[in-house]
Amino acid sequence: MYTLPSKLKLFSIIIMVLGLVGIAYGFLTAPKTVEDVKEIMAKQDAHHGEGHAAEEHTANFVDVARGEEGYSEAAMEHATDLKPEGHGVASHEEHVLHQLQTRPWSATFVAAFFFMMIALGVLVFYAIQYASQAGWSPVLYRIMEGITSYLLPGSVIVFLIVVFAGSHFFPWQNEELVASDKILQGKSGYLNFPFFVIRGVIYLLGWNLYRHFSRKYSLAQAEANNYDPYRKNFKIAVFFLIFFIVTEATMSWDWFMSMTPHWYSTLFPWYVFSSIFVSAITVIALVTIYLKSLGLIPFVSDKHLHDLAKYMFAFSIFWTYLWFSQFMLIWYANIPEEVTYFIIRIQEYKLLFFGMLILNFVFPILVLMNSDYKRIPWFVVIAAVFILIGHYIDIFLLVMPSTVGHNWYFGIPEIAALLFFLGLFIFVVGTGLGKVSLRPKNDPFIKESENYHF
Amino acid sequence: MASKKIHAIYTDDDLLMQAVKQTRAANYHISEVFTPFPVHGLDHAVGLAPTRLAITSFLYGLTGLTVAVLMMNYIMIEDWPQNIGGKPSFTFYQNMPAFIPIMFELTVFFAAHLMVITFYMRSKLWPFKKAENPDLRTTDDHFLMEIDAENHDVEKLTKFLYDTGASEISLIENEQDH
Numbered sequence: 001m002y003t004l005p006s007k008l009k010l011f012s013i014i015i016m017v018l019g020l021v022g023i024a025y026g027f028l029t030a031p032k033t034v035e036d037v038k039e040i041m042a043k044q045d046a047h048h049g050e051g052h053a054a055e056e057h058t059a060n061f062v063d064v065a066r067g068e069e070g071y072s073e074a075a076m077e078h079a080t081d082l083k084p085e086g087h088g089v090a091s092h093e094e095h096v097l098h099q100l101q102t103r104p105w106s107a108t109f110v111a112a113f114f115f116m117m118i119a120l121g122v123l124v125f126y127a128i129q130y131a132s133q134a135g136w137s138p139v140l141y142r143i144m145e146g147i148t149s150y151l152l153p154g155s156v157i158v159f160l161i162v163v164f165a166g167s168h169f170f171p172w173q174n175e176e177l178v179a180s181d182k183i184l185q186g187k188s189g190y191l192n193f194p195f196f197v198i199r200g201v202i203y204l205l206g207w208n209l210y211r212h213f214s215r216k217y218s219l220a221q222a223e224a225n226n227y228d229p230y231r232k233n234f235k236i237a238v239f240f241l242i243f244f245i246v247t248e249a250t251m252s253w254d255w256f257m258s259m260t261p262h263w264y265s266t267l268f269p270w271y272v273f274s275s276i277f278v279s280a281i282t283v284i285a286l287v288t289i290y291l292k293s294l295g296l297i298p299f300v301s302d303k304h305l306h307d308l309a310k311y312m313f314a315f316s317i318f319w320t321y322l323w324f325s326q327f328m329l330i331w332y333a334n335i336p337e338e339v340t341y342f343i344i345r346i347q348e349y350k351l352l353f354f355g356m357l358i359l360n361f362v363f364p365i366l367v368l369m370n371s372d373y374k375r376i377p378w379f380v381v382i383a384a385v386f387i388l389i390g391h392y393i394d395i396f397l398l399v400m401p402s403t404v405g406h407n408w409y410f411g412i413p414e415i416a417a418l419l420f421f422l423g424l425f426i427f428v429v430g431t432g433l434g435k436v437s438l439r440p441k442n443d444p445f446i447k448e449s450e451n452y453h454f
Numbered sequence: 455m456a457s458k459k460i461h462a463i464y465t466d467d468d469l470l471m472q473a474v475k476q477t478r479a480a481n482y483h484i485s486e487v488f489t490p491f492p493v494h495g496l497d498h499a500v501g502l503a504p505t506r507l508a509i510t511s512f513l514y515g516l517t518g519l520t521v522a523v524l525m526m527n528y529i530m531i532e533d534w535p536q537n538i539g540g541k542p543s544f545t546f547y548q549n550m551p552a553f554i555p556i557m558f559e560l561t562v563f564f565a566a567h568l569m570v571i572t573f574y575m576r577s578k579l580w581p582f583k584k585a586e587n588p589d590l591r592t593t594d595d596h597f598l599m600e601i602d603a604e605n606h607d608v609e610k611l612t613k614f615l616y617d618t619g620a621s622e623i624s625l626i627e628n629e630q631d632h
Contacts, residue, residue: 328551334540369512 001437002296004430012430016423022416026104037097099407102168106403109161109169111417113255114279114395115425116154121280122147123211124244130214130237136307138449139300142438143287145215147280149432150425152208159200162255169403170196172261183262191258199254203247210240222441230444248273259402263341265330271322272398278315278360279391282384284308287429289377297438299450302375309374309383316364316387319394320357345397348406352393359390392418458603458627459485460611461588462620463596467493470597473618474499477601480614486600488592507576511569518564522557588626 031037126144129137167174171184172191178184184191213236220229249269257268265271285308291297292305330338345353363386373379400408440446464470471493477484484500527546530553535543542548574580592598599620603611608625615623 324551324554328554331551371508 002291002294002430002433004427004434008426008430012423012426014423015419016427019416019418019420019423022412023104023108023420026107026413026416030101030104031097032101034091034093034097037093037100040100041093041096096407098168099404102403103407103409104413105161105165105168106399107413108417109158109165110392110396110399110414111421112154112158112161113399114392114418115150115421116158117276117395118280118283118425119148119151119154120207121276121278122284123151123207123214124241124277125280125284126214127210127237127240127244130233131241133234133445135445135448136304136452138440138443138446139297139304139452140284140288141218141440141443142436143291143297143433144284145218146433146435147283147287147429148211148215150428151211153424153428154421155204155207158255159204162200163197169259169399170261172258187261191261196254199250203251206240206243206247210236210243214240218440219436221443222436224442227444248276256398256402259399260341263338265326265338265341267322267326271319271326274315274319274322275391275394278312278319279388281308281311281315282387285312285380286384287433289381291433291438293377299439301453303453305377305380306371306374309368309380312380312383312387313364313368313374316360316368319391320361323357323360341401344401344405348408349397349401352397356390356393356397359386360394363387363390458608458625460601460603460608460615461622461624461626462599462601462615462618463589463591463622464599464619465596465621467597469619470599471496471499473599473615473620476618477599477615482606482611482614483602484599485602488588488598488600490593490595490597493597507569507573510572511565514568515561515565517568518561519557521564522553522560526553526556 031040122144126141126148128134129141129144162169167177170191171177172187173193178188214233217229217233217236221227221233252269252272256272257264285305288297288300288305288308292300327342330342364383367379367383367386368374396414443449462473464473467489470487470489474484474487474496478499478501487496487500489496523546530543530549531546537543541552546553587593588600589596589598601611601615603625612623612625
């Protein structure tokens, strides 16, 4: 039986309060009028002096080979992807104003989604363990259930953000813009607000209902003297996985791809999924190591840790595979309507864009390749830190370039949102872990799982 | 020099595992064990050192990666940098995404094939190699443990092996070639 230590509880509450203050600060200090923006830009110019003038260019192209700047300006003129509010913009200042106003929204959304996706990914991993009748993992069921207890608050917050963000995130919600844009009109059968909200409600209901019932049956199994609750869990896990793979795809279209509604990519949902899944497994490993260090789960051995670390390793590579497949296909064909997505990411976010590859691919592959290292907790923790930071950046790069463009900065709103949701995550997961004994009973595979070794 | 070996045959892998553990505990030297299929944990019970094949494979993989990088850098960037469909052939890194499939495949190719060849060489396997089965039944359903009997009392050792559950025990004396 685990109880959230009072110090950790206090810590989580403190960073939640700090985070809330920071988020509020972010919203309150966002510029309100074009005059504010002009003032800010004047200040920046004064700071940076003449040498910075080049960056004021709206064109995002620098042709290194020819030593020319902005040679594709004409091609980019009508691309709304680099300016979410699109054609309706009267001036450059208005464009910047919109992006600066979007920034606190984006900062909150990135952190909110990052922690929500961990709970969601753990839920999927959990369902896979049931559906595949895994023999090694039943000892981890209570830990996974503890982490997924964050799904309900987390997903509600994410839902509220995407519903209320409006045209801050989703240019297709701007009616003026749609009226002047044939592409958006063509997509309005799918991208319209009522349907968008209905889809969101369906995702939330589906995911949270599965979480509710699987937890219920899993606890019922501990008291039962037959395997009926287990059978039910098996059945709903299969249906949840089917439901999830569909809703995950539409979720990533709705909440991420429609931020740049002129751009589309077919394997985008898989790419988002791989990010969700690898971060989730990483968090399972971290929580397992933490609980093991407290001596609360003697039935979990370093063999279980080894398996989790193998999953972290394999899905880091899987993520890289999908990242590269998406990047390389678009880079290779270089079709203007597709390539805008990567141009802004490479030109404005170069360090993050390529740094995340090192964090998400190179470090895990080097740290976790040796099979002995996968059984050493602090090695796994190091890899886990790399992976989690890397996938936070990944989500950051899904959202920020599409919403705030080159007006991004990692400052108070971003850090505050990260702190708030980290605190909330620790608090909810800690409480969720503490409700029942960490040792699942009567599961048909629990004996095999406790004696698991290879 | 004549060498004396004792071949003890078992009919069950659990029995074999138990016998191996007892033989090792009694300080007899097991020179070889023949089984029809991999017995889980047998290498550990016999006390074999862990294999280093995976390490060689990693090094071979790095070799393959280096070969791929050097090859394509020379061909595509240095030797004859043409404009092929507008791909940037000015530097290696600018055109790297196009090279990655080849870099990946060559890494895997070198890692896999060289490791397999290393395995053949280390375990002395090749076509036309003379098979070394001491007893044909060990490829079907029998397990054979071979023990050095050089410095031991054969009677005592036989009695010991009989107690471990061996179904057949035979003394092998052969003249070695060298």
